[in-house]
Amino acid sequence: MRLLKQVKNTTPGRFRNALEGKRIAATGRRGKFLIFHLEDKSALVVHLGMSGQVTYWDHAKDNDKSFAVDPVTGLQRSRSQHAPDKHTHALWHLDKGDRIQYRDPRQFGKLFYFEPGEMEGFKPLARLGMEPLDAAFRWPAFHKAMAPKRGMLKPLLLSQHPVAGLGNIYVDEALWLSRLHPRRRAESLDPNHWKALFRAIPKVLKQGLKHRGTTLMDFRNADGTHGGNQELLKAYGRAEEPCLRCRKSLKRIVVSQRATVYCPSCQRPPARLK
DNA sequence: AGTAATCCCTGGCAGC
């Protein structure tokens, strides 16, 4: 296991020693950070980056020999549980021989260890915006956070600041659903536009969660048919395919260095961008 | 302040 590069705020040795023998008291998530709260109030924090996977390995179960390739993203996923391989960077050995495994082919992921009280001062966590699946994600708070913002919608939504947890896929999906152009500027939106976005964000996330769960369960067929994957994503990965609202061809552009798919007909750009 | 470029990595794939 190579545990060097992904540990960001301490040395691998300190990281290992700090975790040794500690019980996991609770698990949580904030934005794209996974948080393992340990019994002494210290914490292990994981960011999966683009290709990271945290999986549970049960000593009583067989390993899967191969990985399934996600038809949309091209990323390898284990169908059930896998043996550590050259991309497995950390193993946490639990009681009775089970393990938590961290695997990350592209190595954009990050691991952090925080002493009690330290995590609160961790900027990337502290400055995250509102949680779109929380009960506190309500229209007045959303509008208040968004209305003063300036700049293009796509980078604004990717920034994690007004709203946490959205990545490239779900930003494109939310913008498609709310009929907003990814390059449209925040200051040009009226409350109705913001309202559409406010409704779209939790919707695409919930659909993703629901869908991903079922896909993983269906994934025991080698390279077989997959559940509702194709129907779920309306924009991402569908460049040159017909818009599911208006049948016109979806278009791929690059916005803040990220691949972006949108419908030129439904998601009209502001006049300035034409 | 906003935004664009750059960098951190590896692997799959198309095209030659």
Next chain:
DNA sequence: TGCTGCCAGGGATTAC
């Protein structure tokens, strides 16, 4: 079969 170039679910940092 093997090479090259391009692409990829993120985000911090640096440069303008």
